Amino acid sequence: MTAAARPTRPESVVVVGAGQGGFQTAASLREHGYPGPITLISAEDALPYERPPLSKTYLMGEADESQLWLRPATYYVRRSIDLVRGTVTGIDPVARTVRLADGSGYGYGHLVLATGARPRTLGVPGAGLRGVHVLRTAEDAVALRASLASARHAVVVGAGFIGLEFAAAARESGCEVTVVEALDRPLARTVSARTAGHFARLHRSKGTRLLCGQGVAALHGDRRGAVTAVELADGRRLPADLVLIGVGVTPRTELAAAAGLAVGDGITVDSRLLTGDSHISAIGDCAAFPQVRSGDLRRLESVQNAVGHARLVAARLTGAPGSYEEAPWFWSDQFSTTLQIAGHADGHDEEVLLGDGPRAFSVLLFRGGTLLAVESVNRPVDHLAARRLMQPGAGLTLDEARGEGFSLQDHVANRSGGYAGSVG
């Protein structure tokens, strides 16, 4: 082997985790012409698949698991992506090897940690009863779908996206649904009060009971170990034969921590998505990376974030280094309402409402006169314009947004001379 051969190209890439980010890393490496060995290690049985349908169409429909696959099995074979089934239990950063639960090991030139996150559990008595579910994997969804088929009273703990999406699906399948949320409104950490209020009304109008500011004290079951009721902090008992716990996730950082890498709420990486070890990157739900504007470390949980990270790492490993500056975007479907978010709302102090109907509107969130995020409810065109507006260089002032007859599309069209070009 010649010493001078392309220093930026590692001899082999090992990716831990074959979710949205891990899959995309392997796919993008091959697209960029990376010729070396790629090992994609998956703790899950299924071929790499997408998660968003798990809390939406997949729960309702007859669709089988293959509908969720990102690519068929032949894809990996044709591109010489070695898809390995197994759980990585340790990293040796000095020898540059990973060890699997079955005792096998793989050497790496570069290691990408794409381990995602695991659902938080509820630390109350009865959390282990039959009929109590979380929703993260296809396996979880299969179990939940089976439970839903016979359930009459579903209780959802946590009014975040997954809880509410499941609540909508359960309601549509004819189940009685109660959502219990500890904070005073749904989606409290992720959207503005106005948008949250819209979703609260939407769910109530469909017959879902939404109890905010309520903690859960315990889950009760029958003699056979199946859940029968949810006991609230105020002592009330809600009958339940199905409980979904949707109280957020914890990043899977233990491998990184054991290997001596910096870990906070997520594996700490720099703007190139590199950990403190120049042979190890971390991406997607498990990675805390510096935000473009503030520099604060933060984790994001979205398809776009995992895919964007993966592409950046693949580009770096094939000789095109850069920093991660993509503006985040996200979507959620509940009943026939689509919420789309561009940017990240962090302590906004001003908001501007666009649109006149109660069922379709956009909220523009500003802080100190700077646009932070745009939340669009059934206004896909606003969302697309907002995504363009979040890119470096494009701008919108509070005064402009408040102007008579302001439209996001027109503003963006005037700025950039039209829509031509691509969005992340």
Added chain:
Amino acid sequence: MPEITYVAVDGTACSVEVPLGTSVMRGAVFNDIDGIVAQCGGNAQCATCHVYVDETSLDALEQAQPEEEHMLGFTAADRLPNSRLSCQLKVTGALDGLIVHLPERQY
């Protein structure tokens, strides 16, 4: 099952049978045809499933819904009059024999 033909930029054509009720996007992804990325899984959110419908096939298609229409403004390769999002093209009997051309790039 309706047969759909995907023509790559270099002119190579690949014809596959695609189940009714799925989409022209799924037909490509499930058959491991290069050139369709479909990052958002068919939600008209990403425009990475862009195709050019062959002139001979245009009549078989229904008009694009407004959502698709707007998303088409975000394609990586040029938008042409015959541009469509393949995830929004539902496979029906009327699509048997459909020919689509894949763009040079999707993002």
